[in-house]
Every structure is written in structure tokens, then in C-alpha cells.
Amino acid sequence: MTARPRIEELEEEIVENFSLFDSWDEKYEYIIDLGKKLPPLEDEHKKDENKVRGCQSTVWLVAAYKDGLVEFKADSDAVIVKGLISMLIQVLSGHTPEEIIQAKLGFIDRIGMTTHLAQTRSNGLAAMVKQMKNFALAFKLQNESAKH
Amino acid sequence: METLTRSELLFDVDTIREEFPILKRMVKGKPLVYLDNAATTQKPLAVIExxxxxxxxxxxxxxxxxxxxxxxxxxxxxxxxxxxxxxxxxxxxxxxxxxxxxxxxxxxxxxxxxxxxxxxxxxxxxxxxxxxxxxxxxxxxxxxxxxxxxxxxxxxxxxxxxxxxxxxxxxxxxxxxxxxxxxxxxxxxxxxxxxxxxxxxxxxxxxxxxxxxxxxxxxxxxxxxxxxxxxxxxxxxxxxxxxxxxxxxxxxxxxxxxxxxxxxxxxxxxxxxxxxxxxxxxxxxxxxxxxxxxxxxxxxxxxIGKEKIHQYEQGLLAYATDALEQVKGLRIIGKAPAKTSVISFVVEGVHPQDLGILLDNKGIAVRTGHHCTQPLMDRFGIPGTTRASFALYTTYAEIDALVAGLERSIKTLL
Incomplete structure (x- = not known):
């Protein structure tokens, strides 16, 4: 079994990528590119119950639990937000519920996204993180009750 | 010596801008282009002082x-x-x-x-x-x-x-x-x-x-x-x-x-x-x-005089309407014959939020979203618009900056 990269290592990769950019224009171009590359969510998942509240744009987020690991899929009608989600998925997907719940996600601040995005949009990002952690918590509780 | 009151003077936007200290600000390393006046206007020295x-x-x-x-x-x-x-x-x-x-x-x-x-x-x-x-x-x-x-x-x-x-x-x-x-x-x-x-x-x-x-x-x-x-x-x-x-x-x-x-x-x-x-x-x-x-x-x-302000702002509105209509894929929402200097628009394939973020990155402040008029957005079948709103201190050069900023942002996004 190959070792899974730790969340902190994945965060570090993103921070390193961002350190190559000189300007915010470049950072945004990169985020937009990530957004465009994120595979679209199947239409069946684009329903109200999968919407993340607290964003100016619409964000859908779904999670699956397989072999002890959580896989996230998401989509948005806004491409910058989609790029941000793509990074969150890159970092959090493929980890155990416990790892996801414990994740500090300091990279968001280190790449300047908390300070750069306006309050409302920043809340959108916070809402996404919260939703992902909620999924992880739900899977964890499911696990525990299955054991009993 | 005879003195003129300001209402007798010609409308001079550069002089007027001198009275609004915030307009000298830089945002994201670029001169602020404030086009969110329908949300709130900036304040002249007379008010601040x-x-x-x-x-x-x-x-x-x-x-x-x-x-x-x-x-x-x-x-x-x-x-x-x-x-x-x-x-x-x-x-x-x-x-x-x-x-x-x-x-x-x-x-x-x-x-x-x-x-x-x-x-x-x-x-x-x-x-x-x-x-x-x-x-x-x-x-x-x-x-x-x-x-x-x-x-x-x-x-x-x-x-x-x-x-x-x-x-x-x-x-x-x-x-x-x-x-x-x-x-x-x-x-x-x-x-x-x-x-x-x-x-x-x-x-x-x-x-x-x-x-x-x-x-x-x-x-x-x-x-x-x-x-x-x-x-x-x-x-x-x-x-x-x-x-x-x-x-x-x-x-x-x-x-x-x-x-x-x-x-x-x-x-x-x-x-x-x-x-x-x-x-x-x-x-x-x-x-x-x-x-x-x-x-x-x-x-x-x-x-300054309401009539003079109105005339100037209507000039801005007409100029901006013409310029924005040239932007590929852009559709103005609201084309009433009588309008204040407010332009709402949508761009084919582009989310207003993305436009707002990229324009802000160029120092241009616009508003995106439903503008607290959700029933109206539903009426037009859109989640929201990008809105540029002008005031008496808005310049024609700022409208040019908006249009250029839009063109570049749309290119990046599409």
C-alpha cells in the first residue's frame, strides 16, 4: 500500500504553487484554470439539498465514503469559487473523517485568500469548509454507531 | 469685485473630485474607480469636516x-x-x-x-x-x-x-x-x-x-x-x-x-x-x-445644482450604455427610456461574482448580486447582475476603465 500524502503536505504543495506568482492577476488566472478543470457535477446532484449556504454564487457539494476515506465532489456556477473548491477537494478528498475534522487548512490564509476576498465571499469559503467537515463528522458518527 | 457662486460655474468634474478625499485612494495598487454609488455615495469634505x-x-x-x-x-x-x-x-x-x-x-x-x-x-x-x-x-x-x-x-x-x-x-x-x-x-x-x-x-x-x-x-x-x-x-x-x-x-x-x-x-x-x-x-x-x-x-x-448634475450624469449614462453594448456577450438589464445613471448587466457564460472579483482586482468597485431585489431578478430569470452606478464625480475615463477591465476579465473567465 502506497502511503497517502498528509493534508499538510497537500496544503504545502498549493502554497508553493502560489509562491511562483508575482501578481494577483496570475493567482486568479491559476484559480480560474483550476475551476475550469474541475469535472462538472452530474445534474442529479445539482439539487437544493446539496447547496452550500452562505455564498453569493451557487455551490453544490456531495461526499461519498469508501474504504474508510471520504471523497468530495463539487460544482459552482461561478468559476473562481469553483477554483477555490477545487483546491479544498485537492487537500481534503481521500482522507479519513478524523483527518478532515482535524485539518487546520492554514493554506487559505497563506495564499492570501482570506484577506483578499471580501467578507461575504470569504464567508462562502468558510461555509464550504464547514460543510466538508460536517460530512466528515457525519461519516465518523456513522462508523461509530456501526461498531456498536 | 463680482464673485460667482458655484451654481453659476460650469460643471467641472476635476474640481468636484478634489472635494472627495477617498477618490485619491489606491485599491490593489491601482487608482480607485468607484462605481457603486447606488449602494452608497462617497462624502465631500464639507460633510467630513x-x-x-x-x-x-x-x-x-x-x-x-x-x-x-x-x-x-x-x-x-x-x-x-x-x-x-x-x-x-x-x-x-x-x-x-x-x-x-x-x-x-x-x-x-x-x-x-x-x-x-x-x-x-x-x-x-x-x-x-x-x-x-x-x-x-x-x-x-x-x-x-x-x-x-x-x-x-x-x-x-x-x-x-x-x-x-x-x-x-x-x-x-x-x-x-x-x-x-x-x-x-x-x-x-x-x-x-x-x-x-x-x-x-x-x-x-x-x-x-x-x-x-x-x-x-x-x-x-x-x-x-x-x-x-x-x-x-x-x-x-x-x-x-x-x-x-x-x-x-x-x-x-x-x-x-x-x-x-x-x-x-x-x-x-x-x-x-x-x-x-x-x-x-x-x-x-x-x-x-x-x-x-x-x-x-x-x-x-x-x-452645484441638481439640473446640472442630472445633465452630466445623463451624459455618463448614455456614454456608458453605448460602450457597454459593444462588449461581446453583454446584455443590459433595464432599458427604460427614463433612467438614473445606473446600468445593470449580465454577460453570457460569466457569473457576476467572478466579474466583481476580477474588477475589484483592477481597483474597480461595482456591485454584483441581486441588489436586494430578488423578485426582480426572478422576473428576468437571472440570479443577479453586475451593476455600475455613477455619481457626479464619475469621469468618462472611469467608464473607459470599466469597459477595458470588463473586456480583460471576460477574456480571462471564458
Whole structure:
């Protein structure tokens, strides 16, 4: 079994990528590119119950639990937000519920996204993180009750 | 030597910009291009320094004090009432009630007049382009009293469906609450005509002047509305200032709103009597400083002249409309023949939020989203728009910057 990269290592990769950019224009171009590359969510998942509240744009987020690991899929009608989600998925997907719940996600601040995005949009990002952690918590509780 | 007053001078945007310190700011390393004036306008030195002067020289609680500072503060506060009276063409100074802004003014009318006068089965007509502030207060009262809030539909070009208005206006209609100029579309509504029609069936009329007070000459007696509301911060004044105008007889007959100091004549545990207009509706220590400084904003507008401002802004609107229509995939939402200097648009395949973020990155401040007019967005089948709104200090060069910024942003996003 190959070792899974730790969340902190994945965060570090993103921070390193961002350190190559000189300007915010470049950072945004990169985020937009990530957004465009994120595979679209199947239409069946684009329903109200999968919407993340607290964003100016619409964000859908779904999670699956397989072999002890959580896989996230998401989509948005806004491409910058989609790029941000793509990074969150890159970092959090493929980890155990416990790892996801414990994740500090300091990279968001280190790449300047908390300070750069306006309050409302920043809340959108916070809402996404919260939703992902909620999924992880739900899977964890499911696990525990299955054991009993 | 003969001196010219500012209203006799030609409109010179560069001179005017000198009076707005914030316009010299850099944002994201680029000169600020502030195109979010429909949300709030920037403040001239007259207002900024006026506020400082108030707190440095004559801050005191008003009306009951006997000392000099209290007299000076009271005189300044009441001078602001006279300035508002003149600004909107009211007949009497006691018809001006100071509020925190338009929203509070609408709520005052909802909780006093409407609560008593709009009963079960009655109807309140609003338009489909109202700000939530001119919908929700009526819904609250309607729900309480068993009345209905009915929207007048909006046509494809962003004008009101006047035929539907005639149809919807019945003897059940107790109030027509209508926006003078739409914050999302810029549409200027025929409020004088609407008021005449409404009065003919016995309904009262409230005009939301939040977006019109800054752009159009206002004459409430000519419009003949029963109520008119506006916010100071959208007319170059401080946040937290604003006013309700109501016809004197109506205001006198209406029940009181907030209870407390200032609004009373005599208080006893047996019977409390209320003060005369306008104090009857101004309970507690008001927002003295901001209300005092509101006058300086209105004076600033008056000195330049509303007609001149309107003419200049209409020039900006026409120029920006032409330029934006050249942008590939861009569609302007709201093409009424009479508009204030507000342009809402959508771009094929581009989310407004993405545009807003990228424009901000170029120092350009626009607003994106539903602009607190969700029913209107639903009407056009869109989640929101990008909105650029211009003021008297907006330059043609800033519109060029907006268009260039848009072109580049769209290219990045598509």
C-alpha cells in the first residue's frame, strides 16, 4: 500500500504553487484554470439539498465514503469559487473523517485568500469548509454507531 | 469685485473630485474607480469636516438644554430639517421626520399608519422592482392584519406595466408603495401619474426616493405623494441619516411609533400625552451629528445644482450604455427610456461574482448580486447582475476603465 500524502503536505504543495506568482492577476488566472478543470457535477446532484449556504454564487457539494476515506465532489456556477473548491477537494478528498475534522487548512490564509476576498465571499469559503467537515463528522458518527 | 457662486460655474468634474478625499485612494495598487454609488455615495469634505466640527465645537444633546452648546446643536439640527424641507419641496418643516434612513422611514409608516389603516382583505400595491425594504415591512403588516401585498409587473424593458397597474388598482387598494427610481435597473417611474391614479381610488401613496433624491430634482408637492422617504448616505451625506416626509394632516392623525424621551408632552402613570410634529416621531436622542451633517451634503448638491448634475450624469449614462453594448456577450438589464445613471448587466457564460472579483482586482468597485431585489431578478430569470452606478464625480475615463477591465476579465473567465 502506497502511503497517502498528509493534508499538510497537500496544503504545502498549493502554497508553493502560489509562491511562483508575482501578481494577483496570475493567482486568479491559476484559480480560474483550476475551476475550469474541475469535472462538472452530474445534474442529479445539482439539487437544493446539496447547496452550500452562505455564498453569493451557487455551490453544490456531495461526499461519498469508501474504504474508510471520504471523497468530495463539487460544482459552482461561478468559476473562481469553483477554483477555490477545487483546491479544498485537492487537500481534503481521500482522507479519513478524523483527518478532515482535524485539518487546520492554514493554506487559505497563506495564499492570501482570506484577506483578499471580501467578507461575504470569504464567508462562502468558510461555509464550504464547514460543510466538508460536517460530512466528515457525519461519516465518523456513522462508523461509530456501526461498531456498536 | 463680482464673485460667482458655484451654481453659476460650469460643471467641472476635476474640481468636484478634489472635494472627495477617498477618490485619491489606491485599491490593489491601482487608482480607485468607484462605481457603486447606488449602494452608497462617497462624502465631500464639507460633510467630513462638518462632522469633525460638530464634535469639536458644539456637540450637545438637543432641544431641552438651556446652555449655549445645546442651543447651537439644536439650531444646527433644526437647520437640517429646513434643508431637507427645501431639498424635497415640502410645504412645512414639521412634515420632515428624521430617521436612520429610508428603511426605518418605511417601517415607521408600516407600523403606524398601515397597521391601523390596512385591514383584512385590503391590498397594498408595490412594484415588481422594489427593494426588499419596500416589500418586507408591508408583508409583516399584511400578515398581521390579513391584507395582501400585490406587485405591479415589470415589462421586458424594465418599465412598469401601467395597464396592469390600472387593473390592479381597486377600491381594495389602501396604499401604493412605489420606488421612484429602481436601484437595480435605473428605471424612473411615473410617480406623479401613479399618485394621481391612486388618489382617485382613495389609496395613499408612498414614494421610495432612495435612488432618486441624489439624481433628480424632487418636489413632493408636485408629485403629491403622501409619504416620501430617502437615505442621507446615498446623497453624499453620512450613514445613519435620512428622512420621512409625510403630509401634515396624515402625520398628525397617525399613532406614535417609538415611545421615549422627546416624543412626549407630559408623562404620568395615569396618562401620557404626546408631543407635536415632528418630535412626536423622534423618540430618544436622535443621530444628531449625522443629521446635522446631512445639511452640508444637501447644501453641496444645491450649490452645484441638481439640473446640472442630472445633465452630466445623463451624459455618463448614455456614454456608458453605448460602450457597454459593444462588449461581446453583454446584455443590459433595464432599458427604460427614463433612467438614473445606473446600468445593470449580465454577460453570457460569466457569473457576476467572478466579474466583481476580477474588477475589484483592477481597483474597480461595482456591485454584483441581486441588489436586494430578488423578485426582480426572478422576473428576468437571472440570479443577479453586475451593476455600475455613477455619481457626479464619475469621469468618462472611469467608464473607459470599466469597459477595458470588463473586456480583460471576460477574456480571462471564458
Amino acid at each position: 462638518g462632522l469633525t466640527r460638530y464634535y469639536s465645537e458644539y456637540n450637545a444633546n438637543i432641544h431641552r438644554g438651556i446652555h449655549s452648546l445645546a442651543e447651537e446643536a439644536t439650531a444646527a439640527f433644526e437647520a437640517s430639517r429646513d434643508a431637507v424641507k427645501e431639498f424635497i419641496g415640502a410645504a412645512h418643516r414639521e412634515e420632515i421626520i428624521f430617521t436612520r434612513g429610508a428603511t426605518e422611514a418605511i417601517n415607521l409608516v408600516a407600523y403606524t399608519w398601515a397597521r391601523k389603516q390596512v385591514g383584512a382583505g385590503d391590498e397594498i400595491l408595490v412594484s415588481g422592482m422594489e427593494h426588499h425594504s419596500n416589500i418586507v415591512p408591508w408583508q409583516i403588516i399584511a400578515e398581521e392584519n390579513g391584507a395582501k401585498v400585490i406587485p405591479i409587473p415589470v415589462l421586458e424593458d424594465g418599465t412598469l406595466d401601467m395597464e396592469a397597474f390600472q387593473r390592479l388598482l381597486t377600491e381594495k387598494t389602501k396604499l401604493v408603495a412605489i420606488v421612484h427610481a429602481s436601484n437595480s435597473l435605473g428605471t424612473i417611474n411615473p410617480v406623479k401619474y401613479i399618485a394621481a391614479q391612486a388618489h382617485a381610488t382613495g389609496a395613499k401613496v408612498l414614494v421610495d426616493g432612495s435612488q432618486s433624491a441624489v439624481h433628480l430634482p424632487i418636489d413632493v408637492q408636485d408629485i403629491d405623494c403622501d409619504f416620501f422617504v430617502f437615505s442621507g448616505h446615498k446623497v453624499y451625506g453620512p450613514t445613519g441619516s435620512g428622512a420621512l416626509y409625510g403630509k401634515k394632516a396624515l402625520l398628525e392623525a397617525m399613532p406614535v411609533f417609538h415611545g421615549g424621551g422627546e416624543m412626549i408632552k407630559e408623562v404620568s402613570f395615569e396618562k401620557t400625552t404626546y408631543n407635536d410634529l415632528p418630535y412626536k416621531y423622534e423618540a430618544g436622542t436622535p443621530n444628531i451629528a449625522d443629521t446635522v451633517a446631512l445639511k452640508f451634503a444637501l447644501d453641496f448638491v444645491k450649490e
